[in-house]
Amino acid sequence: MKILILNGPNLNTLGTREPGIYGTQTLGDLERLLTGKFPDDTFEFLQSNEEGTLVTRLNGLIEKPMDGVVMNPGALTHYSYALRDAVAMLTIPVVEVHISNIHAREAFREKSVIAAVCTGQISGFGINGYLLGVEAIKQQHYLKKST
Amino acid sequence: MKILILNGPNLNTLGTREPGIYGTQTLGDLERLLTGKFPDDTFEFLQSNEEGTLVTRLNGLIEKPMDGVVMNPGALTHYSYALRDAVAMLTIPVVEVHISNIHAREAFREKSVIAAVCTGQISGFGINGYLLGVEAIKQQHYLKKST
Amino acid sequence: MKILILNGPNLNTLGTREPGIYGTQTLGDLERLLTGKFPDDTFEFLQSNEEGTLVTRLNGLIEKPMDGVVMNPGALTHYSYALRDAVAMLTIPVVEVHISNIHAREAFREKSVIAAVCTGQISGFGINGYLLGVEAIKQQHYLKKST
Amino acid sequence: MKILILNGPNLNTLGTREPGIYGTQTLGDLERLLTGKFPDDTFEFLQSNEEGTLVTRLNGLIEKPMDGVVMNPGALTHYSYALRDAVAMLTIPVVEVHISNIHAREAFREKSVIAAVCTGQISGFGINGYLLGVEAIKQQHYLKKST
Amino acid sequence: MKILILNGPNLNTLGTREPGIYGTQTLGDLERLLTGKFPDDTFEFLQSNEEGTLVTRLNGLIEKPMDGVVMNPGALTHYSYALRDAVAMLTIPVVEVHISNIHAREAFREKSVIAAVCTGQISGFGINGYLLGVEAIKQQHYLKKST
Amino acid sequence: MKILILNGPNLNTLGTREPGIYGTQTLGDLERLLTGKFPDDTFEFLQSNEEGTLVTRLNGLIEKPMDGVVMNPGALTHYSYALRDAVAMLTIPVVEVHISNIHAREAFREKSVIAAVCTGQISGFGINGYLLGVEAIKQQHYLKKST
């Protein structure tokens, strides 16, 4: 399977950013974790602090779809209707992942403007959440993305 | 590992209830799915339409802890602060699972009064969500439950 | 016709509870009133203070449907999404009845979380409301339950 | 008995207006239905798209009361405090009827600014709701209008 | 001076309507009271249950202004932005009068959508409020209407 | 084409009303402007301060449809659910026009309770907005009215 792993603003600092909340593993560790755990699948990794770059990458999946997207939009989760629109027009599974439990932090983190157009949402399991996201795509690949 | 699979109100009707949303698999199918996929683990299955029964079962884990709980509180998700309190006093991982994508339905379904005291939340992946919940407990058993 | 008359918490006290609001007739009087008025129909009467008992009884109608339900959920009207879900999965007519005019009392009584998935709602006519509820089921039995 | 059947804005189009919601029967059918079902009672039928006309007719009942009013205020239900005041000063029973289930449609339809000063409210039973409204007035004519 | 006394919906019933709140004096009494108290001034009295009639009368003041308006919009106070617009385009003083203390009744009565474009507001003094309103116009005729 | 130009409360005062906001052109100027610009089309012009008159005219289009409606509901825009219902039952294009930019004035002017059931909304272009409205109907006459 071909899966896109998309990370939004500030996730480049993973491992150094507030390790009490986000752990000490880096994006590099995440890449090794995923490719190690799913050796038969192909991953494309993209992290960007730019909303537009993330939107453009998702737009590209219209012409050249992959088998699914595991996306951690970072803080854009809470206000980027542009990302929401970019997800809404895809027909492949898109899983929203959050490293921390967004329900157990500041009030603004609980609201995702994107989740409603994703297949599902996983939060609170550290970077293992990405593994669960990939697993979810593989298990239910036949399911339609929720509208 | 010993894991408690807790299901709340109306989940006894799984498979017959609005199959467009909840699928056609029953709680029996879920039991078979879990025990088939994780043959080395022990599961206790409990479904109840009674809030008090669920609270009491969770209370029992204080004296006799298990390795984790995968819980779908059904509609109690949205108002049962009693269930929240029962989860909050546990120190083992508790994963909240929802079959449908709660962000893509009626507004009241988006708010969980329980998620803030769980380890994490998984929604939108059909009954596969329970598999992911068990997986999450196994992978990160060493992690502390979020407060 | 076979009709289920479901009464929720505190309705067992009918006749003694705040008679200025709820009148002096008891649940026994209601049973006599209904069977007297509709001698050719069969009624099942169930009152419970337990949300779960009411949910379970409604679940039973999936396998063994009746011709309709007249339900006064009592105070559960205002928060029991579990009852809502139990009604939503039925395809027979369900009428929500309130003895008092819920629009003319405390603000919280005006909101029903269940009415949206019932066929209709009748409030303000004392225990005559149950008669009107049965009448409604009989008259429009062919109508589909609103979604 | 003498009963006033009052219909507000757009109800003149009954039968042609969104039949999926409001059915195919017209106001003429309603008149025939009521006089057929209650041959011993006298009905006055008034439909108007003008709030003021409805208010003025209700004002007339102060000097020359009838035995009750069955009123479908149409969309005025949601904002006409003038109609509310006109109902509040009557002492005969006034029943608010809605053809569709106002709890199962747009959010604004759920709020009635008038219901609090009516005897009761009936919604969701198609034009049969008017029959139930008349029935309600006959059954409980002795009851005081709620304040 | 020439002053327009404008009364909105249901004020035709003054004297019979909820006398505990509105007193027992009628519109006729009000006319006699005003002309008796201010014999040198000319009054035009208009009561209507129709929002449009009130708007149209106010529109007429653009071409043929008078010295002021004392207006009790009745329940239209709380939602008629059309009346507000009709007042806003006048340059003569307009006084909003309420018979009862609108701050001491139902919550919806406290909000006037019109007062912001009137010269001022007087409430709570029974029909004497109209006297005070005329007095206010006379005393400060030179003041500009608030914007 | 046959197009109905509907104007609501206070628009009869166009040209004299707050010219800083609404300009100095009158309804008569508007009629000349439209018939001059679109000589091959037929226009019916109706202005009323009465909500009911506007509703009744729209009701008339069910039996005798025209090719479209350009409607400026004036202040009724913000609360007349009766007008909304009258528009909702039409299948011809209805364009909501506002002379001023409703987003740049008082907060209450920003909310239209009618726009959701119109084809589209145009605001801020003075009386040229009516020209744009007619243009819009002509260009996309084949498009379905939004629901």
Added chain:
Amino acid sequence: MKILILNGPNLNTLGTREPGIYGTQTLGDLERLLTGKFPDDTFEFLQSNEEGTLVTRLNGLIEKPMDGVVMNPGALTHYSYALRDAVAMLTIPVVEVHISNIHAREAFREKSVIAAVCTGQISGFGINGYLLGVEAIKQQHYLKKST
């Protein structure tokens, strides 16, 4: 008659404070205006920037009542529940006066936490409002203070 004229915070600056809003007349002018206009009545004038001083003066009216109070609480209008309580326990008429039209300024000025327990409220007529307040007390001295 003996009437207390109570002025709250910042009203000592009347005449110098934002004359565009509050005019150029001072508290001294107000005293002369009132005693000139009502030569047969006795006035007590009290202005204080201290909430407690105003409360204490009102408390004094329990033992030694006067014939009425005309009170401009200044900005305390919007938050002083202590003043509200002090008014609520009086049985003589209390009139709330505001110099400017509180509905035509900042949103916070529109809400009075005191008006609900006064006899009535007068706003928007400059310092003439005090004259109207005294007039109101004289005219309806027999009326009970609203609760």
Added chain:
Amino acid sequence: MKILILNGPNLNTLGTREPGIYGTQTLGDLERLLTGKFPDDTFEFLQSNEEGTLVTRLNGLIEKPMDGVVMNPGALTHYSYALRDAVAMLTIPVVEVHISNIHAREAFREKSVIAAVCTGQISGFGINGYLLGVEAIKQQHYLKKST
């Protein structure tokens, strides 16, 4: 005196549950504390995780009243309108007790839907709150329950 001590969901775990908040004393300790402190009074102790069980016990007091109720509804405090109704129909004193200071914790804990129909509320004094509750009943037994 005969006093009912009612405890709601999760209070069975007292002493083990989050001792930083709820202390280390158990329900057994509470029983000993109360009977030791008030040796001349009779107590009935009931704890249940079931809302319905609590409602039913309170219903029983209609027929067989006691001298008062000290009730800690646990998390049901925040949503159980059924418990509220069960309290509202009693005429004996009912005291709502909370072990922790509900104003100093999560926002949802500050709102009690039951307190408005109790005699009074005591919170923040640990299990001593029950002692104070009994004391309150004894001291003011003659007082009427607030409505």
Added chain:
Amino acid sequence: MKILILNGPNLNTLGTREPGIYGTQTLGDLERLLTGKFPDDTFEFLQSNEEGTLVTRLNGLIEKPMDGVVMNPGALTHYSYALRDAVAMLTIPVVEVHISNIHAREAFREKSVIAAVCTGQISGFGINGYLLGVEAIKQQHYLKKST
């Protein structure tokens, strides 16, 4: 023990103020009640209508602490963040007492801006509430004030 009994605005009128709500006992009665019931303790009594006087007295406890404070802030309860700050910086127990049941009156009375930084809150037991407050301080003197 040395305990400060602090009373806020309008409590000087106790016994005369709305006796239906606040009873007929005066502050003098309260003093006698407390010193009679707790003869071995020393009380300081302070009532003031001035927020600043209350704040200053509480500030004095930093240098010269007593064993506790029983405080009825009167209407300041609902808005005096200054009192809140003055309480928050103390480390001795502070009990907030209300004579009436603040949950059973106007909506604004239900919110205390101070309770969150007190040890606990007691409301609804008339002036006996002060006795319970003293009792509470004595019983749990060793407990830390909640933050």
Added chain:
Amino acid sequence: MKILILNGPNLNTLGTREPGIYGTQTLGDLERLLTGKFPDDTFEFLQSNEEGTLVTRLNGLIEKPMDGVVMNPGALTHYSYALRDAVAMLTIPVVEVHISNIHAREAFREKSVIAAVCTGQISGFGINGYLLGVEAIKQQHYLKKST
């Protein structure tokens, strides 16, 4: 005339994105449509998924103004105060265009944070909305941009 046509995030996918809502015409079609319809005018077309790129282009118009801007900010409409600021500092006409009727979709789409500083807003007419926008600029070029 020289007019800038600005398109925001995801509008590059026009024609492929949810054609049921946005139609099947592409940005290329739009360019041909505009240049075909207005052969004497010059258009600059810019689409970007980057908020910053759009802001920068608008900034450029300060030094080198054009005759107007027709702008579809896409989802940025709902949160980009940066775009709002960039528009607010221009003095040429700026027209906000939306392809779909933003009042007939999700609630968040109804709010534009930009419209208040544009000349006007056009929504619901498909890509014809751009034609209307250009027309609007041409017709009223002399009008000042609303503030």
Added chain:
Amino acid sequence: MKILILNGPNLNTLGTREPGIYGTQTLGDLERLLTGKFPDDTFEFLQSNEEGTLVTRLNGLIEKPMDGVVMNPGALTHYSYALRDAVAMLTIPVVEVHISNIHAREAFREKSVIAAVCTGQISGFGINGYLLGVEAIKQQHYLKKST
């Protein structure tokens, strides 16, 4: 320059009050700090727990203006519209200073009802904030106070 340093309720306790938030320096230290840092300027220092005293001092600046005011209103910041009015009528610069970062504490601290009529606001820099406030007045003395 002559500058007034105004401190509100509880700031007399500076240095002892919650030193983790407010530091250990006292008002005396602040005076020494300011006079040491700005030896050529004259300062008047006033701290009061009384809202009225602060208002009165500000009123005095109308007749005898100084060069600016640095004001920390303490908790009055959040509700004293009386202070707001007293600031609004001054034409000299007024700087609002907060010792702690009011955006990083309880929600109620974030809202200042006074800041809108000050020149500017400085928060979060400990007692150095007063230095910055004086600096701000000196640097921009020529700037007009914001309205």
Added chain:
Amino acid sequence: MKILILNGPNLNTLGTREPGIYGTQTLGDLERLLTGKFPDDTFEFLQSNEEGTLVTRLNGLIEKPMDGVVMNPGALTHYSYALRDAVAMLTIPVVEVHISNIHAREAFREKSVIAAVCTGQISGFGINGYLLGVEAIKQQHYLKKST
């Protein structure tokens, strides 16, 4: 000291943008002002209209910290949780500066989603605010950034 001066969207237009609000000085003037006033310090100046560019620059400070940041996020202040996260992970002082008084303009400008994780906030002093920001960093460099 090494200090980063960060400016967000539209601040490149300083001097030309609404000079009534933002003054006539440009970013170039600001650079000269800062380097002139603090000749011994080193400044890095960065302005960008791109949220991502600002986030990335702040991320760079984790590895290579400077002595502080003075940041004017422009309109991103009101919605960029991504910037907030980027600030939150720094341990050096970050000062949020606004040129205008954000409390005296549109309501949306009053809310900063970033200030809670900055050291402090300065607004209303024109470009002098940057000077004050640098001063603040220098004075209290030893203080910890607020969390």
